[in-house]
Amino acid sequence: MNHDAYPDNYIRGILNSVKSIAMVGASPVNVRPSYFAFKYLMQRGYDMIPVNPGHVGKELLGKPFVASLSDIGRPVDMIDIFRNSSHIMPVVEEALTLDPLPKVIWMQLGARDDAAAAKAESVGIKVVMNRCPKIEYGRLSSEISWMGVNSRTLSSKRAPAPTQGMRLSLNRMSVGGGNTAASDRAAKNKSEQS
Amino acid sequence: MSDRLPGFSTLAVHAGAQPDPTTGARATPIYQTTSFVFNDADHAASLFGLQAFGNIYTRIGNPTNAVLEERVAALEGGTAALAVASGHAAQVVVLQQLLQPGDEFIAARKLYGGSINQFTHAFKSFGWNVVWADPDDIASFERAVTPRTKAIFIESIANPAGSITDIEAISTVARKAGVPLIVDNTLASPYLIRPIDHGADIVVHSLTKFLGGHGNSLGGIIVDAGTFDWSTGGKYPMLSEPRPEYHGIRLQETFGNFAFAIACRVLGLRDLGPALSPFNAFMILTGIETLPLRMQKHCDNAKAVAEYLAGHPAVASVNYAGLPSDKYNQLARKYAPRGAGAVFTFSLKGGYDAGVSLVSKLQLFSHLANVGDTRSLVIHPASTTHSQLDDAAKIKSGAGPDVVRLSIGIEDKEDLIADLEQALGA
CATH class of the missing domain: 3.90.1150.10 (Aspartate Aminotransferase, domain 1)
Structure with a gap:
């Protein structure tokens, strides 16, 4: 996979197929990006599991924190890593010990580790780096258009108004533009320096 | 679903617009309302905290305006846009995110006369200091760069004589200086020139001119190219530092490659107030289709x-x-x-x-x-x-x-x- 530019179909396929998401580095602080993403993905019907050893014994929006991936105790489809690029590899290594393996490893906006990605891909796991699943879900459903963001999609179909807990259709026609090359480059440079 | 890319004319008609979810109306409705009801207290808190996508109040966003924003972002090849009341308002909102009092920006000498006035006089009282350079002499931009320089501003086709600016050459100067290049693309429109393809980081328009095209409605817009890394060196604290207005959110970290457009909306438009009327947005959208x-x-x-x-x-x-x-x-x-x-x-x-x-x-x-x-x-x-x-x-x-x-x-x-x-x- 070319990690500098993902085809919409790749992202769409992942978000349409995964049901459970373990979020490593999930924060209970409600101004942190991980909190935003956790809450949104839960509202869009994903089975969310917060992973953060610092908050075991507490809950995030009603879901109990676990200390590590191996403490989840059931299969998960996707691992969403909210850690800096330099902390990615140990999480991926732990993910590779799970049985069954996760189908997807997703690294958050600003996080990129090409060596860790290669390791995961070598055992058939799909990898996304330097993207936010909330932003991508909002973009492909066009819900993010409320904020003036270029969804890079079109549709002539009448879609229902989004309500709480509703899964949205991500199957819209894709459009060009919305270059992400510069932010990808910045994340890559940061991970190489660290 | 294929990743086939539609052409410019298709985007001019369709980008950002889809049938109204409630009524099925195919033309974009004019949502002539000041405010939008919340589902419940948690929904309200999520919207105010920037956690959820949705509408609060027309000074921050409006569904008709949002269609216009996405359409122009798509036509310019940007990641996001923000519509405002006029081209002049767009310039104030952009520079408010970039400059602190005492900072400088470099502007091409050949500009719309109204912009020359705004930069010379109005912005001086904010402590934003314009330094003029000659678009026919690229080296004059390099010479104008100082440690206080925060941006470079040019017009793609310059008023009044329709002269063409060498966008790529000036974008090289901007990149070297580590500052964003802002291009006013009013006289070209994205049909003739797409400045982002030539190195622009931010594009502004007076929508009043060719985009609206019928001389009936004022408007302005800011397009975020998504190309600038705002996190380096603390030079752009509105983007990189925790914002007290939003309980410590860092906009670049949260919104990635459309953080600048979000900053313009939630720090600029929200607090300065130059909102575009949804009626004007509708008129301009109709213009853009042709x-x-x-x-x-x-x-x-x-x-x-x-x-x-x-x-x-x-x-x-x-x-x-x-x-x-x-x-x-x-x-x-x-x-x-x-x-x-x-x-x-x-x-x-x-x-x-x-x-x-x-x-x-x-x-x-x-x-x-x-x-x-x-x-x-x-x-x-x-x-x-x-x-x-x-x-x-x-x-x-x-x-x-x-x-x-x-x-x-x-x-x-x-x-x-x-x-x-x-x-x-x-």
Whole structure:
């Protein structure tokens, strides 16, 4: 996979197929990006599991924190890593010990580790780096258009108004533009320096 | 679903718009409302905390305006956009995110006169200091860079003479200086030039001109290219530092490659207040649907009129980059191969009196201070917009006593030429 530019179909396929998401580095602080993403993905019907050893014994929006991936105790489809690029590899290594393996490893906006990605891909796991699943879900459903963001999609179909807990259709026609090359480059440079 | 990319005309009609979820209305409805109800207290808190996508109050966002924003972002190839009340408002909101009092920005000397005024006088009282550079001398931009420089501002096609700016060369200077390049793309529209393809980080427009295109509605817009890394060196604290207005959110970290557009919305528009009326957004959206058709006709007509004027015995010179003999013709071929725009100047051998006489005799051309209308427009700067300046200052700003500016509309070109013929002849 070319990690500098993902085809919409790749992202769409992942978000349409995964049901459970373990979020490593999930924060209970409600101004942190991980909190935003956790809450949104839960509202869009994903089975969310917060992973953060610092908050075991507490809950995030009603879901109990676990200390590590191996403490989840059931299969998960996707691992969403909210850690800096330099902390990615140990999480991926732990993910590779799970049985069954996760189908997807997703690294958050600003996080990129090409060596860790290669390791995961070598055992058939799909990898996304330097993207936010909330932003991508909002973009492909066009819900993010409320904020003036270029969804890079079109549709002539009448879609229902989004309500709480509703899964949205991500199957819209894709459009060009919305270059992400510069932010990808910045994340890559940061991970190489660290 | 395929990743096939639709063309510009398809985007001009469809981008951002889909049938209304509630009524099925196919044209974008005018959501003429100040505010939007919340589902419950948690939904309200999520919206105010920027955690959820949705509408709160029309000063922050509106569904009609959102369609306009996404459409222009798509046409320019940006990640997001923010519509505001005017082109001038767009400039204030952009620079508010970039400059602290005492900072500098470099601007091309050849700009719309209103922008020169805004930068020189209004922004001075905010402590934002403009440093002028010459777009015909790229090295003058490099020389103007200091540690306080926070941005570079240029027009793609510059008012009033329609000269073409070497966007790529200036973007190289901006990249080297580590500052964003802001391009005012009003006179080109994305149909002729897409500045982001040439290195722009931010694009601004007066929507009032060719994008709206019908001379009926004011508006402005800011497009985020998503290309600038705001996190380096703490130079852009509005983007990189925790924002007290939002309990410590860092906008770049949270919104990634559209953080600048979000900053303009939640820090700029929210607090400065220049919101666009949804009715104006609707009018401008309707205009944009025909942008490719109109813009081509504007350019074709302008070229025909410029060629006619260049051969007229009463005309001393014509400044139109679409003419092969023009100083900017090479740049026009590179940046605007479909046409060099429709705003240009020419000068009359008869000087000031001939200019006044021409304007008074024209029957189709309207004498007014706007450009980018379906109607052809004329202004004699020396007797109107620039009449307060002395002769030397008039000449320096491209508004000498003999200069007339035209904005060519989409009428039949034969009628425009006939009108000029009768007004120049008698």
